[in-house]
Structure formats: structure tokens, C-alpha cells
Amino acid sequence: FQPNLPLVTFFLPSFLPSFPKQPVAFAICPHSPPLPFLPPPPLPLSPNMLPLLAATTFLVLGTSFSAAPGQDAKAARFICTSIPLDADPSCSAPPVPIQAGSPHEVDLRATVMQLRETILQQKETLSHQKETVNELTGKLSRCESAQKEAKGKGSRRKPFDRPNGKDTMGDLPRDHSKVVDHLGRTIQSLKDRLGSLEQQARPNLSNQALSGDLREQLQRKLGELESQLLNKVSELEDEKYVLLNETAAHRYKTESVLNALHERVTELEKESSAFKAPDDFKVSLPLQTNYLYAKIKKSLPEMYAFTVCMWIRSRSSAGIGTPFSYAVAGQSNEIVFIEWGKNPIELLINDKVAPLPLTINDGKWHHICITWTTRDGMWEAYEDGQLRGAGENLAPWHPIKAGGVLILGQEQDAVGGRFDATQAFVGELSHFNIWDHILTSDVIRSIANCSANLAGNVIPWIDNNVDAFGGANKLPLETCQERLVSS
Numbered sequence: 001f002q003p004n005l006p007l008v009t010f011f012l013p014s015f016l017p018s019f020p021k022q023p024v025a026f027a028i029c030p031h032s033p034p035l036p037f038l039p040p041p042p043l044p045l046s047p048n049m050l051p052l053l054a055a056t057t058f059l060v061l062g063t064s065f066s067a068a069p070g071q072d073a074k075a076a077r078f079i080c081t082s083i084p085l086d087a088d089p090s091c092s093a094p095p096v097p098i099q100a101g102s103p104h105e106v107d108l109r110a111t112v113m114q115l116r117e118t119i120l121q122q123k124e125t126l127s128h129q130k131e132t133v134n135e136l137t138g139k140l141s142r143c144e145s146a147q148k149e150a151k152g153k154g155s156r157r158k159p160f161d162r163p164n165g166k167d168t169m170g171d172l173p174r175d176h177s178k179v180v181d182h183l184g185r186t187i188q189s190l191k192d193r194l195g196s197l198e199q200q201a202r203p204n205l206s207n208q209a210l211s212g213d214l215r216e217q218l219q220r221k222l223g224e225l226e227s228q229l230l231n232k233v234s235e236l237e238d239e240k241y242v243l244l245n246e247t248a249a250h251r252y253k254t255e256s257v258l259n260a261l262h263e264r265v266t267e268l269e270k271e272s273s274a275f276k277a278p279d280d281f282k283v284s285l286p287l288q289t290n291y292l293y294a295k296i297k298k299s300l301p302e303m304y305a306f307t308v309c310m311w312i313r314s315r316s317s318a319g320i321g322t323p324f325s326y327a328v329a330g331q332s333n334e335i336v337f338i339e340w341g342k343n344p345i346e347l348l349i350n351d352k353v354a355p356l357p358l359t360i361n362d363g364k365w366h367h368i369c370i371t372w373t374t375r376d377g378m379w380e381a382y383e384d385g386q387l388r389g390a391g392e393n394l395a396p397w398h399p400i401k402a403g404g405v406l407i408l409g410q411e412q413d414a415v416g417g418r419f420d421a422t423q424a425f426v427g428e429l430s431h432f433n434i435w436d437h438i439l440t441s442d443v444i445r446s447i448a449n450c451s452a453n454l455a456g457n458v459i460p461w462i463d464n465n466v467d468a469f470g471g472a473n474k475l476p477l478e479t480c481q482e483r484l485v486s487s
Contacts, residue, residue, distance in 0.1 A: 115218070126225055129193065133232050136186060140239050186236075278462040279455065282311075282430035282477040285409040288321070290419040291470035296406040298465055300326060300434070300458060303400040305373040307435045308337070309447060309456075311483060312368055314361045314427040320345070321425035322411035324432065328404035332412050335400065337370065340411075340423050347372075347379065349395040356381040357389040365483040367448040371438045374398055380438075385448030387441060406459070408432065409472065430477050434459035450480035 283294045314320040319339040326335040336348035345356045347370060358381055360366045369382040377396035381389045405412065408429055410419040433456030446452035455461065468474050478486075 112214075115214075119218070122222075122225075125193070126229075129229070132186075133236075136236065140236070140243075143243065278464070279431060279453075279460075280477050281463055281474050282428045283408055283466065283468060284428050284473045284475050285425055286315075286473075287471065288316070288421055288424045288426045289470065290410070290421040290424060292424065292472045293410040293419065293470060294408040294429075294466055294468045294472050294474075295416075296408065296432075296459060296466060298406075298459055299403055300400060300406065301436070302402040303436045303458070304375075305371075305436065305438050306335075306400065306458075307369060307371045307437065307439045307444075308335075308433075309367070309369040309439075309444065310432040311365055311430040312360060312427065313363065313365045314425070315363060316361060316426045318361070319343070320361050320427070322409065322423050323425050323429060324406065324408050325411045326400075326404050326406045327412040327415045328401040329415060331401070332414055334404055336411060338411055338423065347381075347394070349377075349400075350398045352377075352395040352398075354379055354391050354394040358383050365478075365486050367483075369439070369444045369448075373438060374400075382441070382444050382448070385445040408466075428475075431461045432459070433461050450484055453480070 285292050285294075308324075310323065312320075312323055319341060321340065322336065322338045324335075324337050325333075328334045331350060333348045333351040337345070338348065339345040339361075345358045345360075347354045347356055349372060356370070358368065360368065360383065367382075367384050370379065371382075372379045372394065374395070374397050376392045377394040377398075378392045379390065379394050380387060405416040407416070409425045411423040412418065413420065433454070435456050436458045439454075443452070443454065447454055459465070463474070466474065
């Protein structure tokens with residue numbers, strides 16, 4: 001019960017048979033809103049009950065007025081409501097009117113509300129940024145794993161195609177340069193958003209009159225968030241630099257390989273022949289002069305044995321001249337194959353001479369092979385696959401010197417020059433090959449009858465290894481069968 005609140009309890013007389021035999025309580029509350037109405041049990045009314053109810057009402061009103069004598073009757077209002085005995089009879093307190101505070105309190109309250117909204121917005125923004133950073137970190141991890149895969153598998157990695165997609169925060173470009181640019185733009189975007197948050201937060205903290213504790217707490221919280229973001233941005237920048245270095249190294253390696261391939265292609269283009277096959281040509285020396293000749297670009301190594309084979313057709317009725325000569329420093333007649341004047345065909349090694357029983361000045365194609373070894377100076381001469389002669393003591397135990405000049409069609413009196421027109425070869429030469437060992441008679445026979453086409457392991461007959469000078473020409477060659485029939 002609350003003090004000074006009258007409570008009146010009535011016991012209805014028991015002679016009224018229609019009333020229940022239980023007490024009924026009434027609470028009287030001044031200036032209070034009406035209590036919830038608790039309906040009493042239904043009472044049957046009769047004409048004998050009307051005087052009793054009138055007396056009860058008068059008694060209640062009189063008691064109420066006597067309970068609050070100091071109140072003004074005009075300002076007081078009493079409401080009587082029946083309540084159960086076990087209910088709280090206290091009256092609810094009237095609402096106390098709130099007096100308007102000072103303007104400083106109003107501004108402070110508005111500032112706190114605005115700051116609370118700002119903090120919620122920043123929290124939501126930071127949450128989105130955290131998701132973005134996590135997503136970007138995942139993409140960086142995928143990019144690193146792709147780089148490791150590319151190192152393991154070379155350039156056979158299958159590109160990831162995204163036909164209808166576009167590059168977003170979660171879809172990094174597959175190109176390394178685009179990845180680096182994309183990461184740079186993302187980092188800059190995070191920095192800009194952080195700066196925007198700082199600009200939004202600082203005016204609110206500086207322009208509003210906040211309490212010291214709240215301002216310090218907010219500044220500390222913003223500082224922590226800023227530190228976290230800056231750390232994450234720093235990590236992303238480090239990863240960007242690492243990725244950039246790896247990309248630069250990969251680009252350098254790729255460019256080196258491409259340059260090497262380009263140089264090789266250029267080399268092959270230069271080496272490409274205008275003929276059907278690199279060896280499908282002949283050198284034509286139509287005049288007996290001292291300026292028509294062909295030069296073999298590749299020089300000879302030091303050799304202790306050799307085999308020289310060629311297809312030859314002489315246009316001279318007298319001596320055939322010099323089909324080939326090899327000169328080195330200090331010895332212009334290191335190897336010479338010559339027919340001059342009334343002398344027979346001769347083989348010179350280190351200026352030592354061996355006559356060869358060959359007859360090839362009939363204007364037909366002939367296949368000639370000459371073998372020599374430093375052991376006892378043994379030599380053999382083959383014409384059209386048949387052994388025509390053999391001998392020994394031709395410069396025995398003398399190694400063929402390296403680094404000389406090999407000339408077709410002229411005899412050298414000095415290394416690479418001083419040609420004599422009377423010793424020039426007139427006719428056509430083809431398939432001039434040199435081996436650093438002695439070929440067997442079977443192999444020589446198979447080459448001569450066109451059943452084999454064997455290139456020399458020291459000097460092969462290919463287009464890009466022969467240069468023609470002074471009017472000598474490189475022309476298409478007849479087929480081996482045509483040469484064989486004409487021989």
C-alpha cells in the first residue's frame with residue numbers, strides 16, 4: 001500500500017441472498033489514470049438494493065474528501081475501481097513533466113547521437129573493407145599458387161577463361177602486369193577510403209563539445225582501425241613488389257627466349273636455300289681465269305686421315321686444272337687435287353706428290369673419291385665407285401693442319417689468293433664432301449651409284465657453306481640418276 005491513499009473495504013450484509021459472501025475492496029487514487037477495470041461478479045439487482053447502493057456511494061465520497069483535506073476540489077479527481085484483494089492497490093505515479101534543459105545539454109545530446117550514427121557507419125564501412133581485404137588476400141594467394149605452378153610447369157599452364165566476366169575486386173586479371181596495376185589501384189582505393197573516414201571523423205570530434213573520455217575512446221578506436229588498415233595496406237604493397245619482381249624476372253626470361261628464337265629464325269632464313277634441297281646445286285666455273293672460284297666458308301680441323309668425294313664434270317680437253325686446293329699458313333700446298341700441263345692428275349699433301357690413275361676430262365659427270373691416312377701415308381683413288389689406284393708414303397705421319405682456306409676451281413700460291421689462270425678448273429663441281437676418316441669401298445660405291453647420299457662430317461655440301469666469286473655461279477643440279485647415265 002502507498003501512504004495517504006484511502007482504501008475502503010465493504011462487507012455486504014449476508015441477508016442479501018443474491019450477493020456473494022466475500023469482501024469487496026475499492027481504491028481511491030487522486031490524479032491517477034484509471035486502473036484496469038476488473039469486473040465484479042455479476043450481481044442481480046433488485047429494488048431493495050437501491051437504497052443500500054446510494055448509502056455506500058455517499059460514504060465513500062465522504063471518506064475520500066476527509067482523507068485529502070488539503071487538496072483543492074477543483075484540482076482533484078478521484079476514480080473508484082474495484083480490484084481483487086490480492087492485487088497491488090497502489091496507484092501508478094503520475095508522469096513527471098520533463099523540463100527543457102540548457103542549450104549546451106541539447107547540443108551535447110545531439111552530438112552524441114550524431115557521433116553514434118557516425119561510429120555505426122564507420123563500423124559498417126570497416127566491415128566491408130575487411131571483407132574486401134580478405135577477398136583480395138585470397139586472390140593474392142591464388143596468384144602466388146599460379147606463379148608456383150607456372151615455375152613447375154613452364155609456359156604450359158592453361159589460362160583461366162572467363163568469357164562473360166569482368167575484372168572486379170574478386171576477379172583479378174590473369175595478365176601479370178594487369179594484376180600488379182589492379183593491386184595498385186585497389187591499395188590506392190583503400191587509402192582514399194581511409195582518408196575519407198578520417199575527414200568524416202575529425203570534424204565531428206573537433207567541432208562538437210564532447211566529453212574527454214568519449215573523445216579519447218573514439219580516437220583510440222579510430223587509431224587502432226587506422227593502424228590495422230595501414231598494416232594490411234603495407235602487406236599488400238610488399239606482396240605487390242614481390243609479384244612485380246617475379247613478373248619482371250619472368251618477362252626478362254621470356255624476352256630472352258623470344259630473342260634467341262628470333263635470332264635462330266633469322267639464321268635459318270639466311271641459311272635457307274633457293275634450291276629444292278640444301279645440297280641440290282652445283283658450282284659452275286665456265287672460264288679459265290684467275291678470278292673465277294668458289295670458297296668453302298668452313299675450315300678444316302687438324303686431321304690424321306680424310307676422305308674427299310665429289311661429282312665433277314670437266315669442260316677442258318687438256319688438263320682439268322685444279323678442282324680444289326687447301327692452303328694453310330706456311331704451306332700453300334697442304335692438300336691439292338690438280339692436273340696441269342702434260343702432267344697426270346696428282347694429289348699433293350704437304351707439298352708431297354702422288355699421281356692418280358684417273359681419267360675425267362671427257363666432258364661427262366664422274367664421281368671421284370680420294371682417301372688418305374697419315375699412317376704410312378697410304379692413299380686410295382676411286383672413279384665412279386671403282387678403285388683405280390692405291391699407294392703409300394704420301395706425307396707419312398704428317399697431320400693435316402687446321403685453320404686454312406679451302407678453294408674450289410683455283411690453286412693457291414698464297415693462303416686464299418695468288419691464283420694462276422693456267423691452273424684454273426673449267427667445268428662444274430657438286431657434292432664436295434670431306435670426312436675426317438676413311439670411308440669403306442662399299443660406302444663409296446653406294447654413293448657413286450646413287451643408292452646413298454652421305455654428307456661429310458667435316459665439310460658438308462650445303463648451299464650456305466659455299467660462296468661463289470668472279471662470275472662463278474651456283475645452279476640447280478641434275479638428278480643423281482641423270483648424272484649416272486651421262487657418266
